[in-house]
Amino acid sequence: MEPQNVNKGDRNKIYFLIIVIAALIGTNGYLFFKDRQQGERLVTVSTEKDKLRLEVEKIEVELDKVNALNLDLNEKLIEEQKLARKEIELLKRSLENNKITQADLEDARRKVAELQTFVNNYNKQISALQKENIFLKSAKDSLENSVRTANDRANNLANENYNLNAKVKTAAILKMQKADIVAYRTKSTGRKIEVSKSSAAEKLSIRFSIIPNELAEKGHHNIFIRVFDPAGNLLANENNRFEAEGQEMQYTHSIFIDYNNDNSTYTIDWTNPKPYIKGIYTVILYTDGATMGKAQLELK
Template sequence: MNTSGFNQPSYGNTPNLDNPSGDNSKRLLTIAGIAIAVLLGLSIFLLIQTYRKGQQLEANKLELNEQKQAFAELDQKYNDAVAQLEQQKGLNAQLDEKINQQLQQLEQQKSQIETLIRENRDYRSAMGRFESQKKQYLAEIERLKAEVGVLTEKNTQLTQEVSTLSSSLSETRSRLAEESSAKAALISEKSQLESERKVLSRKVDIASAIRVKDINVKPVDVRSSGKEKNKTRASKVDKLSICFTTEPNEVAEAGEEVFYIAVIDPTGATLAIESLGSGITKDKRQEQDFRYTTTATCQYNNGETNVCGAWQPGQNFIKGTYNVKIFNKGFLVGTASFNLK
């Protein structure tokens, strides 16, 4: 067989079968490089992010530690302030009330500072004001204690003075009680003596009262000529002539004596006209006042003396029985009665 007619491959013009494999390798290398670069970039990015998060975490941790320290410092300052103020209590109720008010204000400031710390705001200046406020409160308490001390000293002094005065007052009261008791005894004795004197005086008055007898009442008609005539008819009577005789009395002193004559009409009324000498005097036996009609006077010489009095009212008398009472020195010394028709 003649093979010369077949087409023989020409190696000079035929493509190299190894080139496609080289291109693929290059592409793979390129892709691998790109992937490596991407992975490297991503790694770097993640590394940076991780670093930043670590930094942020560290910062947060540092911030949290600072907050803890700030809270601890605040608690320490607050507890110290509370302890110092609490130590000031016990002097008096008013001061204790003042301290309680200060503690409430400090607690409010503490709450405000805690808010500043949590919000990462400037709390240092507030902390300084808190400390200053505490010192101011303590200074105020010291000032009040000093004032209380002065007042306590004055109160002690006043208490001593009051005690002295109370002692003096007790002594004075005791002395006054003794004097009052003595005075009461004297008053009682004086009252007894006065009672005895009154009894004796009454007895002397009764004994010295001059009794009378032979009381004679003459109703008369006074004529225009002045002549008097006895009458028994009431319509004819103008005047009453009342005469009596004194009895001897050695107790009574000699001298002028006054006798009070009360004429009582049938109705029980005492005849009296002030302008004609009527009046009021005291009945010592009955211890009451009585109205008298007229008076009669005489010079008494401790024996029998005739005495007369008269009553001319200038008005008509009424019919009936009249009673006559005669008093001397306030005692009833004689009575009588008469009738008018």
């Protein structure tokens, strides 16, 4: 059988179909590769955004760590941190944009790198500040210990001085060495006669001497006497008051003596405004807020 002849018009149609099919295949291939490249680009951008977000979060954590230290930051460090946190917020918003471009990513990378450099320098400043604070605290503690030690020493010295002064004051108190009480009356001639009966007595005369004491203050000393009758009643005026042995007391009579540590004998005369009664009269002497001693006299 002989092959059939294909006319020229049919041949042209066949060529046209072949060209169309080839064009379709080429177009499909182009679209396939274009879609593949677009997908790869989207994956790359998403991955890059995630990396940048992670770096930004790390930077934010570093700043949070600084705040957790509760350091007393100066105004410069506070202002630098505020600016950094503003930049972080802007970066976060930028990375949330789904239409971010490659140029935007490059800008974000640059800003993240700047923030990382800032945080490194910031941490160095914070570390230096911590060391300074530790040094200052150590110096402050040392100074406080020194002050505390000095205060303790001063308090101890003050207590020792107080105790010493108290001992000296106690040692300097005038004490009676010997005391006698005599009752007497005065005759019309003016002569004094010693008596032993209560009915005849007009005055009491207390004669006393003082134990020699080099520590006692020389000069005038106010001597207070308190007289008690045989019934134990204090014979004193309500307005006559003084302090001795840490309390306020009433006194019967008082005089000044001139003490010179020379074994002098002193005399105090006292007139009872009331009649004397039988029994023992007790006289207690005081000076400089302390008791000097006492003496007694029995009237019949």
